Amino acid sequence: MRKFGFYPKLAARSLRLNGKFYLPYLLSGVVSAAMLYDILFLNMNRGVYAMKGANAVQGLLGFGALVVAIFSFALICYTNGFLMKRRQKELGLYNILGMEKRHMARFLLWETVYSALICILGGILVGILLSKLFLLLLCLVIQADVVFGFEVPAEALAYTAAAFGAIFLLNYLLNLLRLNRVKPIELLKGSESGEREPKTKWVLAVVGLITLGAGYGLSLTVSDPITAMTLFFVAVILVIVGTYCLFTAGSIALLKALRKNKKYYYQTRHFTAISGMLYRMKRNAAGLATICILSTMVLITVSTTVCLYMGVNDILDQMYCRDVQTYVNHGAPEDLPKVKALYERKAAELGMEMKDFAALCFYAPATAYANNRTRIDPYLAQADGADVVGDPNDGPLRVYVGCNLAPDADASLFSAAVEVGASQLELSNEWCFTDDCRTGRTDFWASLGGFFFIGLFLGALFLMAAVLIVYYKQISEGYEDARSFVIMQQVGMTEPEVKSSIRSQISLVFFLPLLAAACHTAGAFPMTRRILLLFGLSNTGLFVLCSGLTLLIFALVYYGIYRLTAREYYRIVRR
Amino acid sequence: MPLLEVKNLRKVYTTRLGGTGVEALKNVSFAVEAGEFVAIMGESGSGKTTLLNILAALDRPSGGRVLLNGEDMAGVRERDLTAFRRDNLGFVFQDFNLLDAFTVRDNIFLPLVLAGKAYEEMDRRLQPLAKALGIGDLLNKFPYELSGGQKQRTAVARALITRPAILLADEPTGALDSKASGSLLQNFEALNGQGQTILMVTHSVTAASHAKRTLFLRDGMIYHQLYRGQRTREEMFAEISKTLTVMTAESGEKSHA
């Protein structure tokens, strides 16, 4: 029994010693666990259930929870893989000093147990502390009344613990697999061993070009919003595949081409940067592509949801111009007067005053009145005696009949009465349904607020992931590069040259993905704009503004991270 | 005027807590003429690396002067030092210090690239050098594909491509087996034959026996020096061994006393 406690202690010590690497790992684990808990908390909160428009919000929150869980898994796997690689040397040393693989497995088990405990307990604690704040935020964005009271749903706790327990267990199994595959001598060499120069992969480059081109092409050519919505994910996948291929193959091809150009390559500034990048490109490429994809996700999610939220009043004004509306789109123009008569009859029956009666509303893309003239004009002719609201030039046809009511009148009662009455009318089409727009407005606010909330929430998560990946990349490269910079100074690189060479190398690594992400966002613009039209948002100016602002803020945050990481990198290199 | 002149060189390493420092070099004076091949020998801790680092301008002396071509190195400003070093001195280290990310060719080019030379010029210099060192076929390989001896010859080429006034080497054969050591030393002798001045620190008597002169360092001072003159390598080998034995015996007595 003498040995009991040896591995737990060793594992704890090793965690402490590798703090610089483990801290960001654990921190991101804690944050993602907290985020999962909070989103589950909101999903299960009774107060949220009771809110108006809760259904849509609940659905969104459930979807969000799933994304957070899957994403946490990917993130923790990635960082864990990175950490294991760095620690191969330490494990190799233990191995040579006589620790068998099964002992190592036990040692790793303890490490995993500690990490899991820290992440789950810490995450839940942080999550509970922040839960009230998130609830208030949610209430604020969906314009619901603030929910009072404090609760800690047992289910949310259980799901969070279970999800992260599973994530860490899987990671542990992956680590065991890794452990089994390597030989001690390789363990000892670990990450320092020389890497073969990557081959130029032309097939991959071509595949990348084609998929990326197809993705962009889809975005640029699809003109119909519904198709845009269905093809959006196809485009996303094409672009992701294209990005990975191009970063992997394209960057190597590009760097090699640059190296071939002797005049360019043999200049102090380019010489070290190009060869350094090329040397690491195999590993680098996937990391850079991931950062690029994550950044794109942040940009698109945040800009579209912010835009929807900012434009919500526009949308509502177009969608719900009146308190009660009857949708007449596929009916014949001759139906309009019948519906109008129905409105007048019901208003009289219920003793309500009908105001601002109108035949209404055209919205969505600017396919121009001219294109739809033959369809629109008959309706306009029949709208005689009613207001015509909306600009016929502003898109395809969508016709409503509707009116306003006195503020204290019961809109839902009236709309129900019209609905029933309409079913008894002899109309040219079974087209008719009637909306109580006051409720509709609240529901719509709630669901767009939900989108907005989830958009920001996931945006934050993706941003954290991007930061983490960048950080680990730079730190690990810093340790690898430290020796190179010592050598370069010995053969005559001056201090300012060291600095500028580091700067050019790091800024390439940082700003290449950002640039590509900005490109992707711009490329996706036509498609996302069309999808926003489905929600009724046709204000392109607003969308451009939101995208621009999001990009600007993201770039600023990114730049901050760049400065921090560059400083850390410089410290490591100059140690 | 000698190429390199060292006068009353002193180096004291002060410990961080400000206690009594270690006097690594006490009072070292010697001169190296152009075209010489000098070996420096001495026990571990006798100050060889310290001396070489000061000659290489990687470190500053606590006292005394180092003159290269009559110019006092203390007079070179800190920010000009790197360029000074690059233009005048070449180094070879025990563990090669090649960069994994570069091919052999680019490793050799590195100092010239840093000096801003044009590619054609670099290539012109490389060809004869690579041939002389027998690495002409390896130029496109990466360091991890090379043997120790090939790595060290690459390092020598990198040190020499700037056409330095003096080649400084700290235990260049330390990580090589006897065969690789032998061929490297032959390279050194051949280079020296073409007029290259070489200063080499070594533990190996064999290595020192290739030099034209051997300096012995003990406790931070020059203890003795031997000129090879017309002697064969075997005779020189025996002579150096004898000197080392005497020197070790004396320091043994001293520490017993």
Ligand SMILES: Nc1ncnc2c1ncn2[C@@H]1O[C@H](COP(=O)(O)OP(=O)(O)OP(=O)(O)O)[C@@H](O)[C@H]1O
């Ligand atoms: N940076 C330093 N700080 C303090 N003392 C040092 C430092 N570098 C060397 N010394 C001391 O100076 C003395 C000379 O060291 P040096 O490295 O020059 O010896 P060496 O002759 O090269 O030995 P070896 O043959 O083992 O390489 C030693 O006593 C060493 O402990």
Ligand SMILES: [Mg+2]
């Ligand atoms: Mg030494």
